[in-house]
Amino acid sequence: MPEPGPHGARVTIHDVARAAGVSRQTVSNAVNNPERVHPDTLERVRSAIDDLGYHPSSSAQSLRSRRSGAIGLELHTLGTHNATIAPVLTALSVRAAPHGCHLVPFGSASGAPMLEGYRTMWAGRLVDAFLLADTHHGDPRPPWLEAQGIPYASFGRVWDDPTFTRWVDVDGAAGTRAAVEHCVAQGYRTIGFLGWPEGSVVGDDRLAGWRAACEEHGAGVGPVGRAVQDLDAALAAAVPLVASLSRRDAVVCASDVLALGVHEACVRAGLEPGRDLGIVGFDGSETADMHHITSVAQPYEAVAEEALRLVRAAMRGEDAPASGSLLTPVLSPDRSTTTP
Amino acid sequence: MPEPGPHGARVTIHDVARAAGVSRQTVSNAVNNPERVHPDTLERVRSAIDDLGYHPSSSAQSLRSRRSGAIGLELHTLGTHNATIAPVLTALSVRAAPHGCHLVPFGSASGAPMLEGYRTMWAGRLVDAFLLADTHHGDPRPPWLEAQGIPYASFGRVWDDPTFTRWVDVDGAAGTRAAVEHCVAQGYRTIGFLGWPEGSVVGDDRLAGWRAACEEHGAGVGPVGRAVQDLDAALAAAVPLVASLSRRDAVVCASDVLALGVHEACVRAGLEPGRDLGIVGFDGSETADMHHITSVAQPYEAVAEEALRLVRAAMRGEDAPASGSLLTPVLSPDRSTTTP
DNA sequence: CCTAACCATTTGATCGTTCAAATGACACCC
DNA sequence: GGGTGTCATTTGAACGATCAAATGGTTAGG
Numbered sequence: 001m002p003e004p005g006p007h008g009a010r011v012t013i014h015d016v017a018r019a020a021g022v023s024r025q026t027v028s029n030a031v032n033n034p035e036r037v038h039p040d041t042l043e044r045v046r047s048a049i050d051d052l053g054y055h056p057s058s059s060a061q062s063l064r065s066r067r068s069g070a071i072g073l074e075l076h077t078l079g080t081h082n083a084t085i086a087p088v089l090t091a092l093s094v095r096a097a098p099h100g101c102h103l104v105p106f107g108s109a110s111g112a113p114m115l116e117g118y119r120t121m122w123a124g125r126l127v128d129a130f131l132l133a134d135t136h137h138g139d140p141r142p143p144w145l146e147a148q149g150i151p152y153a154s155f156g157r158v159w160d161d162p163t164f165t166r167w168v169d170v171d172g173a174a175g176t177r178a179a180v181e182h183c184v185a186q187g188y189r190t191i192g193f194l195g196w197p198e199g200s201v202v203g204d205d206r207l208a209g210w211r212a213a214c215e216e217h218g219a220g221v222g223p224v225g226r227a228v229q230d231l232d233a234a235l236a237a238a239v240p241l242v243a244s245l246s247r248r249d250a251v252v253c254a255s256d257v258l259a260l261g262v263h264e265a266c267v268r269a270g271l272e273p274g275r276d277l278g279i280v281g282f283d284g285s286e287t288a289d290m291h292h293i294t295s296v297a298q299p300y301e302a303v304a305e306e307a308l309r310l311v312r313a314a315m316r317g318e319d320a321p322a323s324g325s326l327l328t329p330v331l332s333p334d335r336s337t338t339t340p
Numbered sequence: 341m342p343e344p345g346p347h348g349a350r351v352t353i354h355d356v357a358r359a360a361g362v363s364r365q366t367v368s369n370a371v372n373n374p375e376r377v378h379p380d381t382l383e384r385v386r387s388a389i390d391d392l393g394y395h396p397s398s399s400a401q402s403l404r405s406r407r408s409g410a411i412g413l414e415l416h417t418l419g420t421h422n423a424t425i426a427p428v429l430t431a432l433s434v435r436a437a438p439h440g441c442h443l444v445p446f447g448s449a450s451g452a453p454m455l456e457g458y459r460t461m462w463a464g465r466l467v468d469a470f471l472l473a474d475t476h477h478g479d480p481r482p483p484w485l486e487a488q489g490i491p492y493a494s495f496g497r498v499w500d501d502p503t504f505t506r507w508v509d510v511d512g513a514a515g516t517r518a519a520v521e522h523c524v525a526q527g528y529r530t531i532g533f534l535g536w537p538e539g540s541v542v543g544d545d546r547l548a549g550w551r552a553a554c555e556e557h558g559a560g561v562g563p564v565g566r567a568v569q570d571l572d573a574a575l576a577a578a579v580p581l582v583a584s585l586s587r588r589d590a591v592v593c594a595s596d597v598l599a600l601g602v603h604e605a606c607v608r609a610g611l612e613p614g615r616d617l618g619i620v621g622f623d624g625s626e627t628a629d630m631h632h633i634t635s636v637a638q639p640y641e642a643v644a645e646e647a648l649r650l651v652r653a654a655m656r657g658e659d660a661p662a663s664g665s666l667l668t669p670v671l672s673p674d675r676s677t678t679t680p
Numbered sequence: 681c682c683t684a685a686c687c688a689t690t691t692g693a694t695c696g697t698t699c700a701a702a703t704g705a706c707a708c709c710c
Numbered sequence: 711g712g713g714t715g716t717c718a719t720t721t722g723a724a725c726g727a728t729c730a731a732a733t734g735g736t737t738a739g740g
Contacts, residue, residue, distance in 0.1 A: 010465075012726055023690050028728060038688060055463035059402035060726035063695050068399060070444075075430045083626060086426035090415045094447030097457075102466065104410075104442050107434030117437075123395035125350075126442065231630045257630065286423060287627065290571045290597065352696055363720050368698060378718060400696035403725050 011054045020048035031056065069101045071311055072127035074117055076107055078134075080229065083285065085133055088155065091304035092131075099308050101128075115144055122150055129315045131307055135159065135167075151314035153307055157324060159201070166314055167324040168306045172202055172282075173209030175296035175329040179252045179280040180213035182294070182331050186338065188250035188278040192222035192241055194262055195254040196229065206254045206282060222249065227258060234261025242269050242277065250278025250337070256288040256295055263291055263336065274339030284332055292335040299327050351394045360388035371396065409441045411651055412467035414457055416448055418474075420569065423625065425473055428495065431644035432471075439648050441468075455484055462490055469655045471647055475499065475507075491654035493647055497664060499541065506654055507664040508646045512542055512622075513549030515636035515669040519592045519620040520553035522634070522671050526678065528590035528618040532562035532581055534602055535594040536569065546594045546622060562589065567598060574601025582609050582617065590618030590677070596628040596635055597621075603631055603676065614679030624672055632675035639667050 017024045022045060029036045030045040037045070048054075062068045073092070075085065089105065096102050104127055108117045118141065121127050129151040132141055137159050145152045146161075153166040176193075183191050193210045196203035207224070214221045223244050227237035238261040241251065253259040259281030266273050273279050273293070281288045284297025306325050314320075357364045362385060369376045370385040377385070388394075402408045413432070415425065429445065436442050444467055448457045458481065461467050469491040472481055477499050485492045486501075493506040516533075523531050533550045536543035547564070554561045563584050567577035578601040581591065593599040599621030606613050613619050613633070621628045624637025646665050654660075 010726085013728095014726080024726090025691080025728080026689060029689085032728085036688075041688080057403070057726055058464040058466045059399060059406075059408060060695090061464075061728080062399035063397070063403045063697085064726080064728045066399075066695070075433045077427075077430055082426050082430055083423075086422050086429075087417075089426075089429070089445065090417055090422055090447060093415045093445040094449055097446060097460065102444050102446065104444060105429065105433040106437060106442065107430060109434055120437065124398040124401075126398045260630075287630075290600075290627075350696085353698095354696080364696090365698080365721080366719060369719085372698085376718080381718080397696050400725090401698080403695090403727085404697045404699080406725070 010057065011052045013054070013056065015052055016045065016048050016054045019052060020045045066125075067128050067315075068125055070104045070127040071096070071101055071308075072118070072121045072130045073103055073105050074108065074130075074133070075105045081134055084283075085155075087298070087300045088133075088304055088307075091300045092308065095301075095304055095308055099312060101308075101312065114140055118145070118150075122148070129153070129311050131155065131311055132158075151311065151317075153310035153314055155303070155307060165320045165322065165324045166310045168303050168310065169324060169326055170298055170303065171326040171328050172205040173212070174326075175282060175331075176206045176209035176252055176254075177213040178329070178331045179282075179294075179296055180210055180217065182333065183250040183252065183278050183280065183337060184217050186250075186278060188248055188337075190220055190222045190245060190249040191278075192224065192245055192249065192251045193253070194225040194227065194234070194238060194241060194251055194258045196258075197226050203254050210252050222251075227261065229255060229257055231257055231261055231264075234258045235264050236261075238262040238265035239268070242266055242271070245277065247271070247276050248278075250280065252280045254282055256281035256283050256285045256293065259293050259295065259336075260287055260291055263293055272339065273336045279336040280331070281336075284329075288334070294334045294337040295332055296329045297332045299329055302327050350397065351392045353394070353396065355392055356385065356388050356394045359392060360385045406465075407468050407655075408465055410444045410467040411436070411441055411648075412458065412461045412470045413443055413445050414448060414470075414473065415445045421474055424623075425495075427638070427640045428473075428644055428647075431640045432648065435641075435644055435648055439652060441648075441652065455480060458485070458490075462488070469493075469651050471495065471651055472498075491651065491657075493650035493654055495643070495647060505660045505662065505664045506650045508643050508650065509664060509666055510638055510643065511666040511668050512545040513552070514666075515622060515671075516546045516549035516592055516594075517553040518669070518671045519622075519634075519636055520550055520557065522673065522677060523590040523592065523618050523620065524557050526590075526618060528588055528677075530560055530562040530585060530589040531618075532564065532585055532589065532591045533593070534565040534567065534574070534578060534581060534591055534598045536598075537566050543594050550592050562591075567601065569595060569597055571597055571601055571604075574598045575604050576601075578602040578605035579608070582606055582611070585617065587611075587616050588618075590620065592620045594622055596623050596625045596633065599633050599635065599676075600627055600631055603633060612679065613676045619676040620671075622669075624669075628674070634674045634677040635672055636669045637672045639669055642667050 013024050013027050016027045027045055030042050034042055092103055106117050106121055132154040135154050135156045135158050142158050156169050157167050158164040180191055191214055195207045211221055223241060225237040225241040227233040234257055242265045251262045259279050262279050263273050266277050271277050279293055281293045281295035284295045288295035353364050353367050356367045367385055370382050374382055432443055446457045446461055448454055472494040475494050475496045475498050482498045496509050497507050498504040520531055531554055535547045551561055565577040565581040567573040574597055582605045591602045599619050602619050603613050606617050611617050619633055621633045621635035624635045628635035
């Protein structure tokens with residue numbers, strides 16, 4: 001294997017040029033704009049590149065082109081952020097390379113000002129753009145990024161600015177709708193819902209999809225329960241909900257944790273999930289998988305791909321799309337709705 | 341706020357030099373080696389830096405210094421890798437900045453950890469070093485990295501090479517030992533163990549800690565069950581295990597999923613976790629937290645810090661430490677061992 | 681035949697920083 | 711006064727690539 005010199009000296013574009021008997025620029029063209037180079041020359045340059053094992057230095061490219069090719073992504077330990085973002089991050093990491101870029105996760109030390117991490121990442125142009133997660137009402141990041149002219153895209157709508165369209169989100173209503181349709185197809189009768197307390201935009205969206213689908217299928221709108229994202233609360237809310245339902249009814253839930261609560265309430269009531277009561281969760285998490293609960297799975301791969309597309313378009317200064325990207329989640333059936 | 345020009349022109353070291361009436365190099369020194377600069381000059385340069393809002397370009401620094409300051413970390417979707425690595429990754433992201441470096445996660449397209457990703461990351465010197473996770477017997481990465489002279493450190497021992505000491509790992513035996521001691525202190529009598537099938541190095545280590553602690557405390561070595569990392573298997577193995585135990589006995593488990601299996605077997609046997617049977621899991625995962633199961637928590641923050649220290653030492657070409665770093669996990673008590 | 685147009689390739693400059701060596705200033709000491 | 715040091719600062723030269731403009735050679739058009 002042709003290795004760089006013993007001193008760890010890198011093979012530069014210069015070395016290739018000398019070996020192929022052409023100039024630096026021709027080598028550069030052979031790599032970046034092959035159509036500008038005569039086929040014979042191209043062949044010669046390419047074999048020189050292979051022989052010497054040349055790879056362009058990304059530092060040099062960054063300096064000259066004024067682009068680092070990196071995308072910043074903030075990580076933190078609050079709430080369920082970690083579990084939500086981890087699969088997306090993995091998908092992003094896999095797909096970044098084909099897009100010619102890479103990710104740089106960074107964390108805000110607890111107590112530090114919200115924007116501090118973004119500011120330092122951007123200051124040295126360590127990144128060309130940012131991906132936002134966990135956007136919420138009153139989020140200071142979008143207006144700040146906008147004011148600085150920093151390109152960015154977002155997981156989840158940017159609630160304060162309806163004109164911003166560089167976001168990817170999962171169509172919660174379509175997810176619960178699919179859940180209801182699946183339940184109907186499996187022969188469950190009345191379909192209830194266990195959601196979060198009113199006021200959560202995501203939660204209300206998922207509830208709306210369930211209600212609309214119930215009405216459409218004439219299955220009758222079942223009872224609704226509410227609980228925060230916590231197993232104890234879910235169980236407490238699920239007990240009366242399950243009691244109010246009959247055999248072969250079902251419950252669609254706003255999350256897998258809530259679904260697990262229903263699952264447990266079901267077992268405690270002496271019923272078998274799936275056979276006696278259908279249960280559908282939301283997110284396709286490890287939890288749902290472990291307990292064999294049918295769940296509406298987040299399309300992580302598609303989300304990652306779309307996010308990369310959006311942020312790269314922003315980096316290139318392209319026009320924003322006409323509207324945000326609502327991706328449809330896919331139901332992944334398990335025993336909690338398929339046991340006969 | 342002093343902004344760069346309207347054309348987005350960056351403030352360079354040159355601009356600062358002109359504003360402060362000194363040369364480029366003096367500015368560079370003022371930033372990187374303040375002791376080389378006369379206090380008065382330093383003050384003048386610093387205020388010029390603040391006035392103009394200068395921040396050194398990381399691309400230019402990388403090119404000149406031949407160091408990117410980035411550390412590569414492979415992510416993939418196999419097994420429980422994601423849940424295990426996510427909290428570490430978050431901790432690493434937070435702590436990287438103070439260390440003057442940043443992470444670059446990358447994914448292998450195929451899914452299996454192969455060398456391709458490492459090769460391309462290294463080829464363009466996008467990263468200076470790597471952090472390995474999920475090392476196993478016959479892992480091709482350590483010998484390859486070693487042969488290429490690429491600096492790296494590892495989460496988990498490098499099994500094939502006992503002379504390699506740049507690793508951080510969690511002391512599983514110390515964790516289960518702490519679990520047993522906690523159980524004894526809480527007044528549980530016989531303490532059983534539910535582990536993975538024999539042959540897993542990590543699993544055997546955790547079992548050894550449990551056994552040693554049992555013998556020391558004269559509590560008598562309780563029964564042992566085995567199951568793969570899966571809730572159904574755990575439950576199946578837990579049922580006979582629980583049946584063989586008496587009231588106020590306890591079970592220490594090699595993982596939280598196994599512990600959840602014991603939890604469920606316990607409930608099905610009409611017993612209340614904590615009051616009738618102590619249960620301790622391992623990893624401090626969301627699962628344990630959700631079900632209020634006492635668990636031996638991975639010291640993620642310490643692991644991340646130590647990993648950064650090791651990999652940076654490797655980058656600087658420092659001598660490897662005399663031995664690897666075994667960190668002690670901390671038991672986090674919950675209802676499954678504290679209900680009176 | 682002369683000019684324009686085109687093609688493949690080369691040359692010089694530049695990106696923003698840091699390294700290595702040179703400079704000038706001042707104090708010290710025989 | 712001339713050598714020897716030390717200190718603060720400056721100068722020139724990289725680092726490795728790409729951009730923009732220039733080069734020489736060939737072909738087509740009037």
